[in-house]
Amino acid sequence: MAALNAAPAAEENIVVASLKDAILAGVLALILFSIIVGLRTDAGAGGLQITTEWDRVLWMAAVTAVGRFLLNIFFWKRAGGPKGLSDVLPDFNRAGHVSRFLGPLMLGIAVTLPFIVMVLVPGQSRYYVDLGVLVLTYVMLGWGLNIVVGLAGLLDLGYVAFYAVGAYSYALLSQYFDLGFWVCLPLAGILAAFWGIILGFPVLRLRGDYLAIVTLAFGEIIRIVLLNWFELTNGPNGITQIPRPTFFGLDFTRDEGGFADFFGLEYAAIHRIIFLYYIILALALITNWVTLRLRKLPIGRAWEALREDEIACRSLGINTTNTKLSAFAIGAMFGGFAGAFFATRQGFISPESFTFLESAIILAIVVLGGLGSQMGVVFASLVMIGGFEMFRNLEEFRVLVFGLLMVLIMIWKPRGLVSTRNPTVFLKERKAVSADLVSQGEGH
Amino acid sequence: MSMASVSDPMAVPASEPVLAVRGVHTYYGAIHALKGVDIDIMDGEIVSLIGANGAGKSTLMMTICGNPQARHGNVIYRGEDITRVPTHEIMRKGIAQSPEGRRIFPRMTVRENLQMGAGITDMTHFESDLERMYTLFPRLKDRQGQRGGTLSGGEQQMLAIARALMSRPKLLLLDEPSLGLAPLIVRQIFNAIRDLNQSEGLTVFLVEQNAYHALKLAHRGYVMVNGKISITGTGKELLASPEIQAAYLEGGAH
Numbered sequence: 001m002a003a004l005n006a007a008p009a010a011e012e013n014i015v016v017a018s019l020k021d022a023i024l025a026g027v028l029a030l031i032l033f034s035i036i037v038g039l040r041t042d043a044g045a046g047g048l049q050i051t052t053e054w055d056r057v058l059w060m061a062a063v064t065a066v067g068r069f070l071l072n073i074f075f076w077k078r079a080g081g082p083k084g085l086s087d088v089l090p091d092f093n094r095a096g097h098v099s100r101f102l103g104p105l106m107l108g109i110a111v112t113l114p115f116i117v118m119v120l121v122p123g124q125s126r127y128y129v130d131l132g133v134l135v136l137t138y139v140m141l142g143w144g145l146n147i148v149v150g151l152a153g154l155l156d157l158g159y160v161a162f163y164a165v166g167a168y169s170y171a172l173l174s175q176y177f178d179l180g181f182w183v184c185l186p187l188a189g190i191l192a193a194f195w196g197i198i199l200g201f202p203v204l205r206l207r208g209d210y211l212a213i214v215t216l217a218f219g220e221i222i223r224i225v226l227l228n229w230f231e232l233t234n235g236p237n238g239i240t241q242i243p244r245p246t247f248f249g250l251d252f253t254r255d256e257g258g259f260a261d262f263f264g265l266e267y268a269a270i271h272r273i274i275f276l277y278y279i280i281l282a283l284a285l286i287t288n289w290v291t292l293r294l295r296k297l298p299i300g301r302a303w304e305a306l307r308e309d310e311i312a313c314r315s316l317g318i319n320t321t322n323t324k325l326s327a328f329a330i331g332a333m334f335g336g337f338a339g340a341f342f343a344t345r346q347g348f349i350s351p352e353s354f355t356f357l358e359s360a361i362i363l364a365i366v367v368l369g370g371l372g373s374q375m376g377v378v379f380a381s382l383v384m385i386g387g388f389e390m391f392r393n394l395e396e397f398r399v400l401v402f403g404l405l406m407v408l409i410m411i412w413k414p415r416g417l418v419s420t421r422n423p424t425v426f427l428k429e430r431k432a433v434s435a436d437l438v439s440q441g442e443g444h
Numbered sequence: 445m446s447m448a449s450v451s452d453p454m455a456v457p458a459s460e461p462v463l464a465v466r467g468v469h470t471y472y473g474a475i476h477a478l479k480g481v482d483i484d485i486m487d488g489e490i491v492s493l494i495g496a497n498g499a500g501k502s503t504l505m506m507t508i509c510g511n512p513q514a515r516h517g518n519v520i521y522r523g524e525d526i527t528r529v530p531t532h533e534i535m536r537k538g539i540a541q542s543p544e545g546r547r548i549f550p551r552m553t554v555r556e557n558l559q560m561g562a563g564i565t566d567m568t569h570f571e572s573d574l575e576r577m578y579t580l581f582p583r584l585k586d587r588q589g590q591r592g593g594t595l596s597g598g599e600q601q602m603l604a605i606a607r608a609l610m611s612r613p614k615l616l617l618l619d620e621p622s623l624g625l626a627p628l629i630v631r632q633i634f635n636a637i638r639d640l641n642q643s644e645g646l647t648v649f650l651v652e653q654n655a656y657h658a659l660k661l662a663h664r665g666y667v668m669v670n671g672k673i674s675i676t677g678t679g680k681e682l683l684a685s686p687e688i689q690a691a692y693l694e695g696g697a698h
Contacts, residue, residue: 311547315535317533
C-alpha cells in the first residue's frame with residue numbers, strides 16, 4: 001500500500017525538480033547567449049556598430065529551458081532511466097574485447113577505401129580519398145606521439161617540431177641535393193630522431209608540467225628558426241615545388257613514361273592521390289606494427305614502467321636516461337616520416353603549417369583516444385579530423401562543434417575513448433583491464 | 445636452489461662485509477642528512493636499522509643505491525667502491541631494493557610487475573623464479589592477472605618484495621616493509637624474510653620504524669638518531685636495552 005501511495009508523490013517531485021532545473025538552465029542560457037548572440041557588431045559608418053537581437057536570445061533560452069525540462073522528465077530523473085551520457089552512448093571499451101574482429105575490419109576498410117569511395121561517390125572520390133590521407137596522417141602522428149606520451153608518459157607539447165624537421169629535411173634535401181622522396185624518407189626519420197635526442201638531453205630531469213613547458217618551447221624554437229633562417233629555408237615564403245613521390249621511378253604525370261602511360265591506363269589525377277593514400281597507410285601501419293612489437297620487448301615494458309614510476313624503475317636497474325631518450329627518438333622518428341610525407345603530399349611547406357595548434361591537435365587525439373591505446377588513436381583521429389571536415393559547411397561554427405565534441409568526450413569518457421590497457425604477458429586469456437580503477441594518466 | 449652457494453665466484457671471505465658504509469655524509473642541497481655513518485653488513489645476515497621519523501634511515505638506504513650520492517665517505521659492496529656508480533648499475537650488481545612506499549607499477553598486472561623485476565636478468569629462470577615467488581607469497585598467485593593498483597596494501601608490499609627478489613639479488617634492501625599494514629600481514633611478511641634468509645642465505649638490510657619486529661628478526665641492529673648511528677649491537681641486546689625500550693618500544697610489543 002505504502003508503495004502505491006508514494007508513487008504519485010515521487011512523480012510530483014520529479015516535475016518540480018525538473019521545472020527548477022529547467023528554469024536555472026534557461027537563466028544560464030539567457031546570460032550566455034545575451035553576450036554571444038544578443039550583441040552583434042557590424043562594420044558601419046564611423047566604426048563598429050552594435051546591433052542587439054534580444055528576440056533571438058529569448059528564443060534560444062526558451063528552447064534550452066523546454067528542452068532541458070523534457071529531457072529531465074523523460075530521461076534523466078526517471079527511475080531506472082539513463083543517469084548520464086555514459087549510459088546512453090556506446091561503450092568503446094568493448095573495442096578492447098572485440099578488437100580481434102574490429103582491427104582486421106578497420107584494416108580491411110582502410111585498404112579498400114579508395115575503391116569503395118570510387119564506387120559509392122564517383123563524383124567526389126578525390127575529396128574523400130584526400131580526406132582519408134589527412135586522417136591517416138594524423139593517425140600516424142598520433143601513434144608516433146603515443147609512444148612518447150601514452151607509453152613512456154612524457155608529456156610532449158612540441159611534437160610538431162619533429163613533424164617540421166621531417167618535412168623540411170625532405171624539402172631541403174630535394175632542393176639542394178636533388179634527392180627523391182624514397183631516399184629522403186629514411187633520412188628525414190633519422191634527422192627527426194636525432195633532434196628527438198637533442199631535445200631529450202636537457203629535459204631528462206624534468207617531469208610533468210615542467211617537461212611540457214620545455215617541449216612546448218622547443219616546438220616554438222624550431223618553428224621560429226625555420227621562419228627566420230631566410231637564406232636556408234626561404235622563411236615565411238616557404239619551399240615550393242617539392243617533388244612528388246614516384247612509383248618505382250614512374251612519375252604520376254600525363255607525359256609519356258608516366259604511371260598511366262606505363263600501365264596503359266587513361267591518365268587521371270586521382271592515381272596520384274590514391275598512391276599517396278597507400279603510402280601513408282603503409283607508413284601508419286609500420287608505425288603501429290613497430291609500436292606493438294616494441295611493447296612486447298624489454299624496452300617497451302621499460303617505457304610503460306617509466307610512465308608508472310620512475311624511482312621504482314631505477315631501483316630495478318633500468319637505465320632511465322636511455323629509456324627516455326629512446327622514447328623521444330623513436331617517437332620523433334615517426335613524426336619525421338610523417339613530416340616528409342606531408343611535404344611531398346602538399347608540394348609546398350612553410351613554417352605556418354607547424355604551429356602549436358598542430359601539436360595540440362595531435363596530443364588531443366592521443367588523450368581523447370585513451371593514452372597508450374592504438375585503436376583509440378584511430379577512433380579519435382576519425383572523430384576529430386574526419387568529423388571536423390564533415391562539418392565544413394557550418395563554416396565558423398565548426399570550431400564550436402569541435403569544442404562541443406571535446407566536452408562531450410571528456411564527460412562521457414574522461415580517460416579517453418579506449419581506456420583499457422591490454423597486458424603484454426598473460427596466461428591463456430588476454431584480460432583487458434580497465435583504467436577506471438587506477439590513477440588517471442597524467443603524463444608523468 | 446641457493447642464492448649464495450659455496451662455489452659462487454662473487455662470494456667474499458667471511459670476515460669481509462658484503463656491504464660496508466664508511467663515514468658517509470649525504471646532503472639534500474644545504475641540509476646535512478647523514479653525518480658520518482658507518483655500517484657493516486656480513487654475508488647471510490639480517491641487519492635492521494631503526495630510528496625515528498626524519499633520522500635519515502631512508503636517506504642511508506637511498507645513498508647505498510646512489511640516489512642521492514654521498515658527498516663524503518664510501519659505500520663498498522664486495523670490495524668495490526660503488527659510491528659514484530649510477531643507480532641503475534648498482535642495482536645490476538646483485539643488490540635489490542623494495543623502496544619506501546612500495547612503488548609497484550599500478551597499471552601493470554602482478555605478473556608484469558614481477559617481469560619488470562626480472563628485466564635485468566637473462567629471463568631463462570623466469571618461470572621457475574615466478575613459481576618460487578608464488579610459493580613464498582601464495583596471495584600473489586591468486587592475483588597474478590590483476591592490476592597492481594587494485595591490490596591491498598599488504599599484497600602490494602608482498603609484490604614489491606617479490607619484484608625485488610626476481611632479479612636474484614645477493615643483498616636485499618627493504619625500506620619500511622611494515623608501513624601501514626595490519627599486524628597479521630606484518631608477521632607474514634617478516635616470516636617470509638626470515639625464511640628467505642634461513643633457506644637461501646639471502647643477506648637482508650632492513651630499515652624499519654617498527655622496532656620490535658625489526659630487532660626480533662635481525663641478527664644485528666643499528667639505531668640512527670639525527671643522521672648518526674647512536675647504538676649498535678645484536679638484535680637481542682638492543683631489544684633488552686633500557687634505552688631502546690624507552691625510546692622506541694614504549695608501550696611494549698606491538
